[in-house]
Amino acid sequence: MLSETDISAISVTIKLALLSTAILIAIGTPLAWWLSQTKFKFKVVFEAIIALPLILPPTVLGFYLLMTLGSNSPLAGFLEYFGGGSIAFTFSGLVVGSVIYSLPFVVQPLQNSFSAVRIESLEVAATLGASNIDRFFTVAVPLARSGFITAAVLGFAHTVGEFGVVLMIGGNIPGETSVLSIAIYDHVEAMEYSQAHLLAGGLLVASFVMLIFVYLFNRHFSLVRSRDW
Amino acid sequence: MxxxxxxxxxxxxxxxxxxxxxxxxxxxxxxxxxxxxxxxxxxxxxxxxxxxxxxxxxxxxxxxxxxxxxxxxxxxxxxxxxxxxxxxxxxxxxxxxxxxxxxxxxxxxxxxxxxxxxxxxxxxxxxxxxxxxxxxxxxxxxxxxxxxxxxxxxxxxxxxxxxxxxxxxxxxxxxxxxxxxxxxxxxxxxxxxxxxxxxxxxxxxxxxxxxxxxxxxxxxxxxxxxHSGDAISIFEARVISRDTDFNLMHLEFNGGQFIVPDNALPIDSLVRIRVAARDVSITKKKQSDTSILNIFPAVVEEIVPEGNAQVIVRLTLNGVVLLACLTRKSSASLKLDKGSSVFVQVKSVAILN
Missing domain, CATH: 3.40.50.300 (P-loop containing nucleotide triphosphate hydrolases)
Incomplete structure (x- = not known):
């Protein structure tokens, strides 16, 4: 059965994934909107930076995060000045790492569905008396809803599945920064295969169910929109 | 404004x-x-x-x-x-x-x-x-x-x-x-x-x-x-009476009365009439032995060539302006000129509403 550390790893993981997803949507939405609308010449530079976590080894990312957020870093000194301190090896550190690591998984689907929103729809809304912000929330967001579902599920699932970054920046402290993927690794190291099976299998099924949900939703959505007679 | x-x-x-x-x-x-x-x-x-x-x-x-x-x-x-x-x-x-x-x-x-x-x-x-x-x-x-x-x-x-x-x-x-x-x-x-x-x-x-x-x-x-063979003129007229024997109705406009097939519009309704320049011909004397019903006196205002063989003539019918498209030859043999008094024969009209 699940041990106490397993259960705490599951709860830390879910907490981390939920919080990261919320922050990712909050940051990713304006970022994706800007990328989808701007004619800025160097937009590709921003796109590349956001996409970096897709190809970088997670340990590289984790290493630089550790350097940036660790106790000797200028940032930590800055935070200390305000009564804070280093967030390396804390839950907050994990959240920061996860957000950066999963950013492309949220920004890209959002950007794609924002790009598919026709400018004309927004112009129509303007002629009907809707201000900029009003148009964004009542036209662009509803038209891009499949992108939001995809982004949220991918952001959540990807955060659940990360390993390298959390190991580097979190340090596997039980109850604080020890997450599911590391717990599985620990079980395998300790040759506790049945417990590793339980966690791994659970993760597999949960991921599968989430993806089924995304595909079903998007399929239903596109069917509703394309029906025409 | x-x-x-x-x-x-x-x-x-x-x-x-x-x-x-x-x-x-x-x-x-x-x-x-x-x-x-x-x-x-x-x-x-x-x-x-x-x-x-x-x-x-x-x-x-x-x-x-x-x-x-x-x-x-x-x-x-x-x-x-x-x-x-x-x-x-x-x-x-x-x-x-x-x-x-x-x-x-x-x-x-x-x-x-x-x-x-x-x-x-x-x-x-x-x-x-x-x-x-x-x-x-x-x-x-x-x-x-x-x-x-x-x-x-x-x-x-x-x-x-x-x-x-x-x-x-x-x-x-x-x-x-x-x-x-x-x-x-x-x-x-x-x-x-x-x-x-x-x-x-x-x-x-x-x-x-x-x-x-x-x-x-x-x-x-x-x-x-x-400046086109497809030139048209448009003006308003009013339904004033109908001829039930022949199933026609009479439309009054400033230049006279049109006789057109009855399309059941009530008396007194305003209609918009379109006349294609091609459907307008010009005679010097009023024809009597013709199948054309709509003949009105008119004055030539201006003539311009359209292509090599045709002219477009602008006429006024008691203030209403109408275009006619003729061959250059007809225009010459009728000796049409600015100010000539003529008769226009309108072969067909379209009622637009």
Whole structure:
């Protein structure tokens, strides 16, 4: 059965994934909107930076995060000045790492569905008396809803599945920064295969169910929109 | 009165439009594709922003050199070419979008718009379930709900087949008759223009080349519309009596009386008549032994060559201007000249409503 550390790893993981997803949507939405609308010449530079976590080894990312957020870093000194301190090896550190690591998984689907929103729809809304912000929330967001579902599920699932970054920046402290993927690794190291099976299998099924949900939703959505007679 | 002086530079295209149009009736903005019709409409709506300009609709100033009222603060009704309905909402959702943003719309006002465009039965439909014509009706109703000072229609019929066009034209006629706001109607269709326009504004290469009452624009030799074998004249007449023996009706206009097949229009109704220049012939003496019923005395005002073999003649029939297209040979053998008194024979007329 699940041990106490397993259960705490599951709860830390879910907490981390939920919080990261919320922050990712909050940051990713304006970022994706800007990328989808701007004619800025160097937009590709921003796109590349956001996409970096897709190809970088997670340990590289984790290493630089550790350097940036660790106790000797200028940032930590800055935070200390305000009564804070280093967030390396804390839950907050994990959240920061996860957000950066999963950013492309949220920004890209959002950007794609924002790009598919026709400018004309927004112009129509303007002629009907809707201000900029009003148009964004009542036209662009509803038209891009499949992108939001995809982004949220991918952001959540990807955060659940990360390993390298959390190991580097979190340090596997039980109850604080020890997450599911590391717990599985620990079980395998300790040759506790049945417990590793339980966690791994659970993760597999949960991921599968989430993806089924995304595909079903998007399929239903596109069917509703394309029906025409 | 709508006063407009807008200059807009787009990539490879400049719109430089200066005009004023009356604040009643339909002004058709007519011109070939790429001439800037839609850009002009978008500029009036504030969707294109030029470097400088002036725009005044009624008593609202929407643009001066240092003030630009954004689109959502202009009281405009804009109907896009493909209707532009929100397909994440149903028909009522689309209409409610306006109601939520314009407070204090009276129920009588809303009902009158629903009735005018006959959309009560469509309210619960999804956008995907509407035909092209129904979409346009909903879009026009949605635009009118904003209680606009001006209605802008961008080729509202161009995406429809002939059957759908004929379905929606009567609704446009009723807009024409019942709305008290000016309508700017962009099209490149001569049929729509001759049926709906009170005024025509001609646009070419981003410039307004003419602007005036419909028949003046159709028959003036300064304007390109008259220089064509397809030239037409349009004027109004009134049904005054019918001849039940032969199933005909009599239409009175300033130049005389037309006799046309009875189409069941009630006595006293106003009709719009279109006469093609090709269907008008000219005689020096009034013919009596002819099958043509519609013969009127007229005076030649001006003659211009059309191609190598033809001429277009502008005539006045007691103030009503009519074009005739003849061969140059006929014109010469009749010795037509400015001021000649003649008779015109009109072979056929079209009643447009």
């Amino acid at each position: 709508i006063e407009c002086q807008l200059k807009i530079n787009l990539e490879g295209f400049t719109l430089d439009a200066k005009f004023s149009v009356p604040d009643q009736g339909i002004t058709v903005i007519f011109g070939p594709s790429g001439s800037g019709k839609t850009t002009l409409l978008r500029a009036i709506a504030g969707l294109e922003k030029g470097d400088s300009g002036f725009l005044k609709v009624g008593d609202s100033i929407w643009q001066t050199d240092d003030n630009f009222v954004p689109t959502h603060k202009r009281q405009i009704g804009y109907v896009f070419q493909d209707a532009g309905l929100f397909d994440h909402l149903d028909v009522s959702g689309n209409l409610n979008y306006v109601k939520k943003r314009k407070t204090g719309l009276k129920k009588v006002f809303i009902d009158s718009i629903y009735t005018l465009l006959d959309i009560e039965s469509l309210l619960n439909r999804r956008i995907g379930q509407l035909s092209g014509g129904e979409k346009q009706r909903v879009a026009i109703a949605r635009a009118l709900l904003t209680n606009p000072k001006i209605l802008l229609l961008d080729e509202p019929l161009s995406a429809l087949d002939l059957k759908r066009k004929n379905e929606i034209l009567p609704y446009l006629d009723s807009l024409h008759n019942q709305l008290e706001i000016p309508i700017l109607y962009v099209t490149h269709s001569q049929d729509e223009t001759s049926r709906l326009a009170d005024h025509i504004m001609l646009i070419e290469d981003g410039k307004i080349i003419g602007n005036g009452p419909i028949n003046e624009m159709l028959t003036s030799f300064e304007m390109p519309l008259s």
